Amino acid sequence: MKKLGYAALIVAALAVAVFFLVLQRWSGSGPLQRATTVQIAPGTSMSGAASALEKAGAISSAGAFKLFARLFGGNTGIKAGEYSIPAHVSQADILKLLQGGRTLQRFVTIPEGWPSVMVQDAVMNATGMTGTIDAPAEGSILPDSYSFQRGEARPAIVARMQRAMSDYLAAAWEKRKPGIAVATPREALILASIVEKETGKEAERRTVAAVYSNRLKRGMPLQADPTVIYPVTKGRPLGRRILRSELQADNGYNTYAKTGLPIGPIANPGRASIDAVLDPAASSALYFVADGTGGHVFADTLEQHNANVQKWYAIRRARGEM
Template sequence: MWKGIASNALTFFIVILVAIAALVAWGRNEFVAPGPLAQPICLQVERGASFSAVSRVLEERGAVTDARIFRIGADYSDRSDDLKFGSYMIPANASMVEVLEAITAGGRSTCGRDVNFRIGVTRSDVVLSELDLGTNTFVEVVRFDAGAEPVPMEYLEVADDADLRFRITVAEGVTSWQVVDALKKADFLTGSLETVPPEGTLAPDSYEIERGTERGAVVAEMSRRQEVRLAEAWANRVADLPYDTPEEALIMASIIEKETAVPDERRQVASVFVNRMRQGMRLQTDPTVIYGITKGEGVLGRGLRQSELRRETPWNTYVIDGLPPTPIANPGQLAIEAAVNPDTTDYIFFVADGTGGHAFAETLEEHNENVARWRAIEAEQGTEGQTGVQGE
């Protein structure tokens, strides 16, 4: 009898083990198999939300077949404590493991609305965009000039939404005064800015910002990034540059930045100025003259006058030798790298070529031919007397 009982118990135990193994296998398959979503959805994870609550929402919205399996899989993967608040796109047929990755990986939210506060040289725009789930691309809803245009109703209607995300994008070539002036108009920031950081020390870049961030903290991060970029570039500089410190390299980078917006030209432009310095020539660059007039506070908005080219200011490289005393803008990374690693050329001159780029020359004769072509283009366009000639 006892043998029969033992045999039956063993059989029952084996059946239980087989059932558990089958259940585990089924759960594992459910966790990695394509999910039930027919169309992508945007999932908002509130700050402080529990994993259990988010799991239930996912089940209710049809993103996972079973909230319990989703929680068990997250616990097994040691990811249940990694939940990140924000708005996330859950693609159609996303598996539970893909959903888990989306809401725990961190980084920028991938769904909902996005406000990009774009600080440019001539204006600062607020751009409100919203993710189109059909194409998985952000579509612009409205754009307006911060501080200069009325705030559109489309922006006001969503300005207080909890899932609204914010970025600040600083363009290459803006001045520190322009950055500070723009940040004062950003209604999602807090705190005051009493001083303008030294010219050139703010990194043009894109910054993810939370609502309520202190303006001073934003400027501090911009300064930190620029410091890192300059230090890394200076450590990898080529030999025999005609400037001795990273601060002088930053001045040169700012001039390069203001002279060309064509990425592939930056090292060529750098070579022109390096060659001039090595030969004891003046830099003769218009953007330095403009900075001497505006001090970086706004845009000149017109061509330079001959009297201004002759006027002595600390930044006018037509009348001073060598570099000006400070940068004339905040250069981007490519301009900094060009300043410490210029092309090896014999170029001494350059002039606008009518395409947005420049024509470079080794001799004055060749340069005069390029200038004549540029003057003809100016006459055709009705823009005679504008800047664009270097080293006439």
């Protein structure tokens, strides 16, 4: 009887030892020497995922990973996507990654005020996407950072950017203040693109919107320099002073040569510029000029504006710019 008791103890001890060895192999450091990425396609089985992980060097044995996953992973399935696998990560943590769907996040960022030719550049240069795109319709993209998965099609990503703009513009239009200078969401988008290009200062955005709104209501030309530049460069930086011939060009965009709004947006405006046009500041200003600090000084009359312009010229002369 004693011999049987000792044998049972030995078997139990061996079983515990084996269990802890298995547990150590499951939760201990893995073989991966440096971080890598693994793509798990939609519909991939646990067997397929294990093979992909073994091929990437994240685990030593696909068979052992499947067995351990059945023992310790519960009934939760894995999710498709691209995963960033850290160096020496355990098999247990890899399974948690796949079950939790904590996929690698890739982003393409569209800053406020970018023209659509630059949006096209950014999307085409983003690695991990597929397909090609033309420049989207100007003003149709909502500036933001957009996540995407490896292999996602560029046209689908642009469509998401355009849906975001359509949705935001529609929601903002519903909350517009009465008596504004624009009559349609399209007009709001066009004016917002001008406001976006004229100032990067949050504090003065609604005042810039007020200046252009006041001019529209009075039938005055907007005289916005960015509308002169847009037909020349499609919104890219001009890199020089505007020519007199460009100020006189009648091309549908130049707001020195015509009254009212341009025929279309000149950039992709952000949320704040759209909001500013739909709720401009309570201001009677009709003019503004740079103040030398990156902002502008505003004026209600031409006499005040001319005095402000002379101050700006003095600043530029002191800087050696004139």
